Amino acid sequence: MSGLGNRPYLKMNGIGNEIVVLDLTDGSHAVTPAEARAIAAREPFDQLMVLYPPQKAETDAFMRIFNTDGSQSGACGNGTRCVSWYFMPVAGKDRLLLQTPTSLVESRRAGQGFTVDMGPPEFEWQQIPLARDAGDTKAIDFSFGPVDAPIIQAPSVVNMGNPHAVFWVDSDPADYDLGTIGPQIEHDPLFPERVNISLAEVRSRDHIVLRVWERGAGLTRACGSAACATAVAAVRLGKTERKVRITLPGGDLLIEWRESDGHVLMTGAVELEHEGRFTADWFADAA
Numbered sequence: 315m316s317g318l319g320n321r322p323y324l325k326m327n328g329i330g331n332e333i334v335v336l337d338l339t340d341g342s343h344a345v346t347p348a349e350a351r352a353i354a355a356r357e358p359f360d361q362l363m364v365l366y367p368p369q370k371a372e373t374d375a376f377m378r379i380f381n382t383d384g385s386q387s388g389a390c391g392n393g394t395r396c397v398s399w400y401f402m403p404v405a406g407k408d409r410l411l412l413q414t415p416t417s418l419v420e421s422r423r424a425g426q427g428f429t430v431d432m433g434p435p436e437f438e439w440q441q442i443p444l445a446r447d448a449g450d451t452k453a454i455d456f457s458f459g460p461v462d463a464p465i466i467q468a469p470s471v472v473n474m475g476n477p478h479a480v481f482w483v484d485s486d487p488a489d490y491d492l493g494t495i496g497p498q499i500e501h502d503p504l505f506p507e508r509v510n511i512s513l514a515e516v517r518s519r520d521h522i523v524l525r526v527w528e529r530g531a532g533l534t535r536a537c538g539s540a541a542c543a544t545a546v547a548a549v550r551l552g553k554t555e556r557k558v559r560i561t562l563p564g565g566d567l568l569i570e571w572r573e574s575d576g577h578v579l580m581t582g583a584v585e586l587e588h589e590g591r592f593t594a595d596w597f598a599d600a601a
């Protein structure tokens with residue numbers, strides 16, 4: 315019998331990235347992957363953000379992030395902004411320090427939205443991770459499509475607390491069939507923990523258009539950690555400045571790869587769509 319029956323939750327979005335926020339800081343239950351999938355079947359989400367009691371003295375909560383398929387991620391920028399909208403008033407703070415299984419993320423209010431410090435990126439092939447050394451992580455030895463005429467190739471790979479492959483394209487990313495391309499690359503053996511796939515078109519030194527196939531969630535209208543990974547990769551390749559506007563199907567994010575400490579900051583809006591309450595029948599098959 316699931317301990318989630320009759321629990322309240324929030325359905326939100328971060329510029330169109332569909333998020334469910336669940337507060338379990340009373341420590342009364344631990345969500346399983348099967349329960350996450352059961353929730354997604356009734357209240358569709360890209361990510362389920364679950365708050366638990368803090369595990370470190372200086373943090374405000376421990377946060378687990380579930381994708382639609384029940385897999386877990388170490389980072390979710392849009393979801394962290396949604397959590398901030400809910401939890402800052404609960405905690406009586408305008409700054410939160412949240413721990414995930416892979417990262418510490420700090421969130422602060424910023425106008426009508428929030429700025430999340432996603433921490434520093436990682437670039438070593440073992441940190442992405444890749445199954446083997448595939449060369450310079452600014453442009454690895456990987457291509458998709460016919461050998462003599464690849465559709466996309468030479469992605470930049472970055473870990474933002476989760477793994478990302480950013481492919482640079484010369485036209486609108488919407489011109490590509492990412493719904494077909496995405497799952498094939500997501501499950502490629504080069505990526506032992508799978509990977510989030512971005513198609514990025516650089517429009518100017520401070521503007522990129524992005525479309526994302528998310529690991530464990532599929533095509534989403536926005537992905538914050540992908541926007542961070544793309545901005546960092548663009549700077550590494552000399553394509554943009556360190557402050558860049560990323561336009562996704564759901565809206566814009568402002569990203570800065572801060573020179574002073576190498577941290578990546580993301581600023582954007584959030585929206586509350588509705589409040590809901592689980593019922594026990596949602597979890598009848600989630601044993």
Ligand SMILES: N[C@@H](CCC[C@H](N)C(=O)O)C(=O)O
Pocket residue numbers: 331360361381386387388389390391392393476477510528529530531534536537538539540
């Ligand atoms: N949409 C999120 C990313 C969520 C996790 C990703 N699908 C993964 O599995 O790494 C974001 O806004 O960062």
